[in-house]
Amino acid sequence: MKLRQLALAASAAVFSLGLAAAPQIGAPAPDFTVVDSKGNSHSLKDFAGKNVVLEWTNHDCPFVVKHYSGNMQALQADMTAQDVVWLSVISSAPGKQGHVSGAKADELTASRSAKPTAVVFDESGVVGKAYDAKTTPHMYVIDKAGVLQYMGGIDSIPSAKVDDIAKATPYFANAAKAVLAGQTPDPAVTKPYGCSIKY
Amino acid sequence: MPNVIFALLLLMSALVPQQAAAASSGWQSASHLKAELVSEYQQLTAGQTALLALHFVPDEHWHTYWQNPGDSGLATSLSWQLPEGVTVGDIIWPTPSAIALPPLMNYGFEGQTILLSELSLPAGYSADTVQIGLTADWLVCEEVCIPASASFSLSLPVGADAVLAEQYQPLFAEAKKRLPKPLNASGRFDTSGAAFSALIDLPQALNVSQFFVAASELVDHAAEQQIVLNNNQLKLQQPLNTYFSAAPDALEVVLVTDSGAYSVLLNKASDSATDILITQGQQAATPLWLILLLAASGGLLLNLMPCVFPVLSLKALSLASNSQQRQAQQRDALFYSAGVVLSFALLALLLIALRAAGQAVGWGFQLQNPYLVALLVYLLFALGLSLSGVVQFGLGLMNSGGSLASAKGGKGAFFTGVLAVVVASPCTAPFMGTALGYAVGQSATVALTVFVALGLGMALPFLLLAFVPGFARLLPKPGAWMESFKQWLAYPLYLSAVWLLWVYGRQTGIDAQALLLIGVVCVAAACWLWGRRQLAQAGKVSTALALMLLLLALVLPALTSGTSDNATQPQSSSQHWQSWSAAKLQQLKAEGKPVLVNMTADWCITCLVNERVALNTESSKAALALYDVTYLKGDWTLRDAAITEYLRLYQRDGVPLYVLYWPGQPPEVLPQILTPDTLATTLERLSRQP
Numbered sequence: 027m028k029l030r031q032l033a034l035a036a037s038a039a040v041f042s043l044g045l046a047a048a049p050q051i052g053a054p055a056p057d058f059t060v061v062d063s064k065g066n067s068h069s070l071k072d073f074a075g076k077n078v079v080l081e082w083t084n085h086d087c088p089f090v091v092k093h094y095s096g097n098m099q100a101l102q103a104d105m106t107a108q109d110v111v112w113l114s115v116i117s118s119a120p121g122k123q124g125h126v127s128g129a130k131a132d133e134l135t136a137s138r139s140a141k142p143t144a145v146v147f148d149e150s151g152v153v154g155k156a157y158d159a160k161t162t163p164h165m166y167v168i169d170k171a172g173v174l175q176y177m178g179g180i181d182s183i184p185s186a187k188v189d190d191i192a193k194a195t196p197y198f199a200n201a202a203k204a205v206l207a208g209q210t211p212d213p214a215v216t217k218p219y220g221c222s223i224k225y
Numbered sequence: 226m227p228n229v230i231f232a233l234l235l236l237m238s239a240l241v242p243q244q245a246a247a248a249s250s251g252w253q254s255a256s257h258l259k260a261e262l263v264s265e266y267q268q269l270t271a272g273q274t275a276l277l278a279l280h281f282v283p284d285e286h287w288h289t290y291w292q293n294p295g296d297s298g299l300a301t302s303l304s305w306q307l308p309e310g311v312t313v314g315d316i317i318w319p320t321p322s323a324i325a326l327p328p329l330m331n332y333g334f335e336g337q338t339i340l341l342s343e344l345s346l347p348a349g350y351s352a353d354t355v356q357i358g359l360t361a362d363w364l365v366c367e368e369v370c371i372p373a374s375a376s377f378s379l380s381l382p383v384g385a386d387a388v389l390a391e392q393y394q395p396l397f398a399e400a401k402k403r404l405p406k407p408l409n410a411s412g413r414f415d416t417s418g419a420a421f422s423a424l425i426d427l428p429q430a431l432n433v434s435q436f437f438v439a440a441s442e443l444v445d446h447a448a449e450q451q452i453v454l455n456n457n458q459l460k461l462q463q464p465l466n467t468y469f470s471a472a473p474d475a476l477e478v479v480l481v482t483d484s485g486a487y488s489v490l491l492n493k494a495s496d497s498a499t500d501i502l503i504t505q506g507q508q509a510a511t512p513l514w515l516i517l518l519l520a521a522s523g524g525l526l527l528n529l530m531p532c533v534f535p536v537l538s539l540k541a542l543s544l545a546s547n548s549q550q551r552q553a554q555q556r557d558a559l560f561y562s563a564g565v566v567l568s569f570a571l572l573a574l575l576l577i578a579l580r581a582a583g584q585a586v587g588w589g590f591q592l593q594n595p596y597l598v599a600l601l602v603y604l605l606f607a608l609g610l611s612l613s614g615v616v617q618f619g620l621g622l623m624n625s626g627g628s629l630a631s632a633k634g635g636k637g638a639f640f641t642g643v644l645a646v647v648v649a650s651p652c653t654a655p656f657m658g659t660a661l662g663y664a665v666g667q668s669a670t671v672a673l674t675v676f677v678a679l680g681l682g683m684a685l686p687f688l689l690l691a692f693v694p695g696f697a698r699l700l701p702k703p704g705a706w707m708e709s710f711k712q713w714l715a716y717p718l719y720l721s722a723v724w725l726l727w728v729y730g731r732q733t734g735i736d737a738q739a740l741l742l743i744g745v746v747c748v749a750a751a752c753w754l755w756g757r758r759q760l761a762q763a764g765k766v767s768t769a770l771a772l773m774l775l776l777l778a779l780v781l782p783a784l785t786s787g788t789s790d791n792a793t794q795p796q797s798s799s800q801h802w803q804s805w806s807a808a809k810l811q812q813l814k815a816e817g818k819p820v821l822v823n824m825t826a827d828w829c830i831t832c833l834v835n836e837r838v839a840l841n842t843e844s845s846k847a848a849l850a851l852y853d854v855t856y857l858k859g860d861w862t863l864r865d866a867a868i869t870e871y872l873r874l875y876q877r878d879g880v881p882l883y884v885l886y887w888p889g890q891p892p893e894v895l896p897q898i899l900t901p902d903t904l905a906t907t908l909e910r911l912s913r914q915p
Contacts, residue, residue: 048467088364088372123369151328158467160296160329178468184299186364186372215470217442221370222297222329 049157051214055166055174056156060115062144063131068113070172077205078111080166081142082154082223084124085134087162088186089220094138095188097180098163101199102141108206114142117154122224124162125149151225161220165198167205176201178216248390250359250377258283258365262357262377264344265397268388269355269381272348277313278393278400279303279361279377281338287367288333291321293441295331299364299372301340306358310347313357317341319403320479320486321437323446326368330446332437333366339400346383355381405479405488415494416443416465416472419891423461423478423491430454431482436461439477442468455873513671517678524682532605532721533649535612535714540641541690541700551691557638558691562684564642566677572646573676577669591650592828593864595732599741599782601651602725603748608648609718610749612711616756645683651725651828729782731827732863737782744778751775801846805859807867810886817888819854819911821904824868824882826861831897832881839899848905852912854885887911 049056055078059069070078081098083090090098102112116131118124126134131145148154157166157177167176181194201211250262258281265276279301281289290298305313319339321332346355357379364372412425421444433452438444444463451462461478472493480487528537540561576590591597611618689696726745730738754771758764803809805822813820823840825832839845840856849856859868861880872882875894883895885904890911895903 086369088370155328160468185362186299187362187374213470215468217468219299220297221366222326222331222368224368225326225328 049166049174049177051174051177053174054172055168056153058148058153058156060113060146060148060153062113062146063128063135064144065128066144068144068146070168073111074172075170076109076111077170077202078113078168079105079202080157080168081112081114082159082162082164083114083116083145084118084162084221084224085126085138086123087221090162092186092188093163093180093191094140095191097191099138099140101202105202106141106143110143110202110206112142114140114145115148115153115159116145117148117151117159118224119151120149123221124224151223154223154225159218159223161218162223163220164218164223167198167202167211169205175205176211176214177218178213179218182216184217184219247381248379248393250379253375253377255373255375256365256371257287257367258289258363258373260361260375260377262359262379263393263396264357264379264381264390265393266387267381267390268386269346269383270385270387271346271350271383273387274343274345275387276397276400277342277344277357277359277379278396279340279342279359280396281334281340281363283335283338283365284367286335287365288322288324288331288335289338289363289365290331290333291437291439292316292318293332293437293439293443294364295324295333295446296329297326298331298333298366298370299362301361301363303340303342304360304362305342306360308352308355310350311355311357312345314343314345317343317404318439319400320405320481323435323437325447328447331366332446337399339396339403341397341400341404350383353383355383357381405486408480408487408489410489412459412478412489412491413494414472414476414478414491416469417891420462420464423459425459425461425478425489425491427454427457427459430457431459431480431484431487433459433461433480433482435481436463437479437481438463439479440473442466442470443472443476513674516671516675520675520678521682521685524679525685527649527679527683528686530649531717532651533645535718536608536641536648537645537686538714541686555691556635558684558687560635560638561642561645561687562681564639565646565684566642566680568643568646569676569680569683570673572650573673577672590864592728592826593862595729595737595863596782598651598725598729598732598828599744600779601648602722602729602741602745603778605648605718605722605725606745607748607752609715609722610752612715612718614712614756615749616752617759642684646680649683651721725828728828728862740781740784744781747774747778747781751778801841801849802856802858805857805868807871810857813855813857814886814888819852819888819908820886821849821854821856822859822871822882822884822886823856824859824861824872824880826880828862829880835881835883835897835899839901839903842901844901845904848908852908854908885911 055070057070059067061067085091085094105112116124116126118126128147131147134140135142135145153159159166161179163180165176165178165180166174169175176198178197180198181191181196183190183194197213197216201214204211248264248267252259252261260282261280263278263280265278266273269275283289290300292300294300301316303313303316307313317340319334319341321334324331324333324335344357359377359379360374361377362372362374364370408428410425410427412423414421414423416422421438431454433454436450436452443466445466448464451460453460453462459480474493476491476493478489478491480489527533579590591601607616608618610616686696690700691697722745726738726741729741751771751774754767754774758767758771802823805824810820810822823832823836825836827833848854859865859871861868861872872879875882875884881897883897883899885893885895885907887893893907893911895907
């Protein structure tokens with residue numbers, strides 16, 4: 027009987043750990059410390075008082091390529107101009123698609139005219155798993171108080187076709203604008219779509 | 226002549242591919258995948274329906290996606306270009322596979338994949354061909370993904386008769402084989418309490434190993450699935466997806482079974498009145514080997530129970546005393562084990578049969594019938610008298626388990642085993658009811674295996690004594706002390722009888738208990754008379770009198786109605802609980818009040834201990850008052866179908882069961898062994914949640 031109880035307790039504990047990993051809208055966003063392409067360290071708490079956007083990315087993923095046809099760069103330029111901290115997060119494990127060196131990341135930023143505040147690395151996948159990030163792209167908006175306000179897809183049409191960007195409802199852009207205006211995004215949770223993150 | 230036939234064959238073989246080609250668009254090669262569009266018919270007729278197949282052959286390890294692609298990926302989508310009036314339905318999806326990319330999970334198809342759609346030609350279609358255009362978009366992935374799009378076209382003649390495309394019939398047959406069969410079953414689902422839960426009434430028993438929810442972003446695809454089958458009622462559960470926002474009114478679920486896949490349409494449970502329960506991972510399937518191991522150790526432990534220990538320790542000592550005859554010992558041990566195992570198997574079969582007959586019984590049923598309790602009181606008491614030396618079972622001719630147990634040889638050993646199980650039965654219910662009940666709830670095979678393991682565990686000491694010489698040597702040397710030891714052992718049996726008497730009294734009231742006590746006196750007298758006869762101090766009259774007394778003892782408990790009058794016990798003002806009813810619980814939940822449900826029974830020792838140390842304490846009463854919790858208590862001492870039903874909702878077949886309902890949270894099942902602060906800490910945690 028004891029053993030059974032123990033087994034149940036253990037499985038319950040594992041289960042609750044799994045639950046604890048899920049980020050929640052309206053709750054403080056999981057803190058993290060990451061190193062960017064230039065070797066600088068960033069923690070979420072360093073950005074207290076600023077709105078933060080997290081963008082999971084993998085430059086070889088067709089869904090990322092779709093949005094880097096101009097849409098993503100425009101969003102980055104628009105947001106960073108309004109003092110938003112935009113972190114492009116790469117959770118690809120070494121040897122997997124999308125895993126790049128700092129120099130390569132900077133080169134990609136330059137060649138694509140991207141405008142993130144920083145490109146940060148999460149080789150171990152710890153940050154990705156804390157946010158339950160599943161796809162590239164996958165977007166999060168965190169407000170000035172460090173509270174998670176939006177998580178999910180970049181827009182409403184899951185496809186890899188550039189033409190669909192104009193037809194889609196820009197969920198992420200709408201949410202980010204709402205947060206900048208001090209409002210609560212609606213919807214605050216949407217379906218993320220794209221390639222799997224290469225953990 | 227042969228030349229002509231050969232020429233004809235040649236001609237035909239030349240013609241066939243041409244005809245076939247008309248029913249196929251031909252292969253298109255894309256990155257890591259080739260595709261063709263195929264028609265079931267090579268000639269169509271107005272007013273008919275026909276299947277069209279988009280046939281994918283991806284490279285090895287590359288896959289495309291199901292309608293719910295899982296955590297990433299994209300379902301294949303089709304867009305048709307058709308003449309006026311002609312329509313093509315949605316993709317009829319084959320059964321997907323789970324493709325794990327830890328920590329993510331995708332649902333899709335590897336290897337040859339055939340996506341069927343149904344084409345309908347209107348009755349008044351007059352043109353002599355149908356031009357079918359298809360643009361298909363798909364994502365093909367190994368670990369990296371490649372989106373692709375291709376266009377296919379098919380031109381089919383329309384004539385007076387429909388002509389099947391013979392060459393492609395195997396392809397369509399294969400495609401149909403891979404479709405989940407629609408299951409005529411009603412089911413509903415719920416998404417309350419951070420999990421997707423579904424309850425499906427199956428028309429037949431299905432051994433479901435896996436399920437796929439067709440709605441996207443509903444379940445956490447990579448999370449463990451819980452599948453519980455109970456009397457053809459299937460319960461599915463999987464935690465909700467982080468990106469879940471709203472549930473559709475109805476959704477499709479594909480059940481993968483050992484006899485193929487089935488699809489079921491589930492409706493959203495209308496409101497909280499339909500209660501699909503979430504127990505937060507506590508139903509996690511325990512592996513069978515662990516259950517068997519636990520059952521076996523439980524059986525081993527049974528040997529130490531106060532009702533079993535005296536009987537068996539004597540057997541053990543008798544084994545030790547004639548250590549010369551090893552062969553006889555080994556034979557006895559084997560027969561004894563057979564007796565134990567067969568009795569347990571018989572009990573399991575009885576339980577399974579009762580449940581199959583629709584009886585709401587769980588393990589512990591043997592203590593829910595007052596008459597059976599009375600018989601057990603007599604049995605334990607008589608065995609005690611025997612140990613006290615009042616009577617010697619086995620020397621006479623009385624045809625009971627006791628006498629058979631002392632009979633020489635294998636038969637005696639076998640019936641000792643049976644007797645051990647019978648005297649152990651009141652002990653199994655309170656201490657192992659839940660574990661056994663859980664096993665019974667699984668399947669007949671599992672239940673039987675678990676009971677057999679229990680029996681083997683119980684027989685183990687005897688097998689060890691007989692077959693491992695070292696163990697026999699551990700026993701003390703036989704001697705005169707054995708006689709006084711034997712007499713001491715009578716007292717645990719008397720105490721066990723007292724306990725059962727108390728249970729009987731709670732079940733039937735004090736009057737019936739008095740009658741049973743008279744019966745006990747009759748048994749005492751009968752045993753005494755019998756003992757005198759054994760010593761040749763009494764004649765035939767004594768025998769007759771003993772039998773009459775015994776008969777009277779058996780009749781006495783049958784005279785009482787058997788219904789309890791303690792249900793009408795006045796509720797004292799200091800009592801901090803109310804009696805449970807499904808309606809009351811429902812009402813309290815609807816009012817949004819926190820509720821504690823305690824399912825208990827008087828014969829359940831664990832329940833009584835829990836109440837004493839954890840529920841009826843001042844601190845727990847204070848915690849209940851502080852959080853305004855209504856405490857409902859259900860009494861399963863006697864059979865109660867409503868409570869059995871409630872227990873079953875939580876995959877339980879026995880008491881105790883403690884469930885805490887906190888508004889807006891999934892019901893929380895408390896552990897079976899409560900500590901003094903379990904309730905207070907759980908309430909505090911629940912009240913802190915948003």
